[in-house]
Amino acid sequence: MIRRFRGESLHKVDAKGRVSVPAAFRRVLEEGDPDFSRGSYPNFVIVYGGVRSDCLEGYTISSISKVDKLISKLPRFSKDREMLERFINTQSTYMQLDETGRIVLSHRLKEKVGIGDEAIFAGMGEKFQIWEPKNYQNELNALDSSFKKLSEDENPFLKLDQLQD
Amino acid sequence: MIRRFRGESLHKVDAKGRVSVPAAFRRVLEEGDPDFSRGSYPNFVIVYGGVRSDCLEGYTISSISKVDKLISKLPRFSKDREMLERFINTQSTYMQLDETGRIVLSHRLKEKVGIGDEAIFAGMGEKFQIWEPKNYQNELNALDSSFKKLSEDENPFLKLDQLQD
DNA sequence: TAGATTTCCATGATATCCCATAAGATAGCA
DNA sequence: TGCTATCTTATGGGATATCATGGAAATCTA
Numbered sequence: 001m002i003r004r005f006r007g008e009s010l011h012k013v014d015a016k017g018r019v020s021v022p023a024a025f026r027r028v029l030e031e032g033d034p035d036f037s038r039g040s041y042p043n044f045v046i047v048y049g050g051v052r053s054d055c056l057e058g059y060t061i062s063s064i065s066k067v068d069k070l071i072s073k074l075p076r077f078s079k080d081r082e083m084l085e086r087f088i089n090t091q092s093t094y095m096q097l098d099e100t101g102r103i104v105l106s107h108r109l110k111e112k113v114g115i116g117d118e119a120i121f122a123g124m125g126e127k128f129q130i131w132e133p134k135n136y137q138n139e140l141n142a143l144d145s146s147f148k149k150l151s152e153d154e155n156p157f158l159k160l161d162q163l164q165d
Numbered sequence: 166m167i168r169r170f171r172g173e174s175l176h177k178v179d180a181k182g183r184v185s186v187p188a189a190f191r192r193v194l195e196e197g198d199p200d201f202s203r204g205s206y207p208n209f210v211i212v213y214g215g216v217r218s219d220c221l222e223g224y225t226i227s228s229i230s231k232v233d234k235l236i237s238k239l240p241r242f243s244k245d246r247e248m249l250e251r252f253i254n255t256q257s258t259y260m261q262l263d264e265t266g267r268i269v270l271s272h273r274l275k276e277k278v279g280i281g282d283e284a285i286f287a288g289m290g291e292k293f294q295i296w297e298p299k300n301y302q303n304e305l306n307a308l309d310s311s312f313k314k315l316s317e318d319e320n321p322f323l324k325l326d327q328l329q330d
Numbered sequence: 331t332a333g334a335t336t337t338c339c340a341t342g343a344t345a346t347c348c349c350a351t352a353a354g355a356t357a358g359c360a
Numbered sequence: 361t362g363c364t365a366t367c368t369t370a371t372g373g374g375a376t377a378t379c380a381t382g383g384a385a386a387t388c389t390a
Binding site for chain 2: 003004005123124126143
């Protein structure tokens with residue numbers, strides 16, 4: 001089984017910016033880091049730019065490579081490619097879990113998404129997100145209400161079955 | 166034969182949140198976990214968000230993977246994909262049966278659907294549901310009365326055979 | 331050398347593992 | 361057909377490991 005990021009949880013951010021990454025996510029990060037071996041600590045990537053400017057997004061090494069590969073397919077020097085490279089390569093950073101399964105969020109990163117002394121981790125399959133709790137709640141509410149407004153044939157759950165190959 | 170989740174049963178939830186999963190369901194979970202082998206204990210997924218917010222829904226690994234695969238076909242960063250990931254990945258969690266065929270429902274999960282010291286398991290074919298007993302009874306009653314109100318050509322039993330492909 | 335960052339240790343809470351038992355269910359057999 | 365032995369289930373309790381988190385010491389770095 002290929003493990004995916006699943007679930008959501010709330011964690012304290014201490015004065016130094018340290019946060020525990022949910023234990024379940026660590027397993028996914030380990031599996032997703034080709035250089036990981038027992039006894040070491042997995043590397044991964046946090047993207048803070050681009051589409052989602054209200055949260056941070058964490059990718060395993062192997063899932064960010066997939067994205068990188070897609071970007072490489074765009075014509076060199078194209079506007080699109082430039083933009084994606086800016087958002088996904090420039091505005092991102094490598095991270096490493098420490099011995100106790102924590103990472104440290106720099107002042108800059110916390111500020112970027114409004115994180116204070118708490119953060120919510122949300123699994124999103126191939127990636128996960130880190131949110132300031134209030135913003136996260138707003139996101140959920142917004143999603144909920146926009147879901148309720150959808151007509152039957154816009155419902156993504158129902159569209160799923162039509163994709164069936 | 167492909168086993169499906171069938172039947173309903175009531176189980177105690179102890180102080181630690183432990184509940185026995187009905188023995189019949191365990192067989193289905195085992196068959197539905199590609200990594201399962203005799204001597205190990207099957208993994209599966211519980212979804213608590215989205216459409217059904219009044220009960221928990223259990224999926225085998227292989228049936229949730231089907232869903233995951235469909236979601237992965239949607240464009241990364243699209244609104245639809247975001248919504249589905251939020252409801253199906255974020256608001257879900259991996260589970261593993263223990264040696265005695267139990268799982269533990271965290272405080273958060275129990276609270277989400279109002280479960281106290283008893284829970285009802287209900288088979289639903291490809292998935293099963295976990296309910297607080299009173300809520301379950303209400304659900305049954307509501308279903309019953311809305312069924313009675315249907316006209317002949319709305320009756321799903323009669324529509325069934327028309328779908329035949 | 332002051333402030334920031336990283337490493338190392340400490341602790342309470344939670345989750346997991348291991349063992350135990352009683353009630354059913356099933357099988358075997360006379 | 362009735363009786364006993366065996367297995368499976370549902371459930372409980374205690375021991376142990378893991379997790380989330382905080383603080384102190386060591387190391388950078390500007």
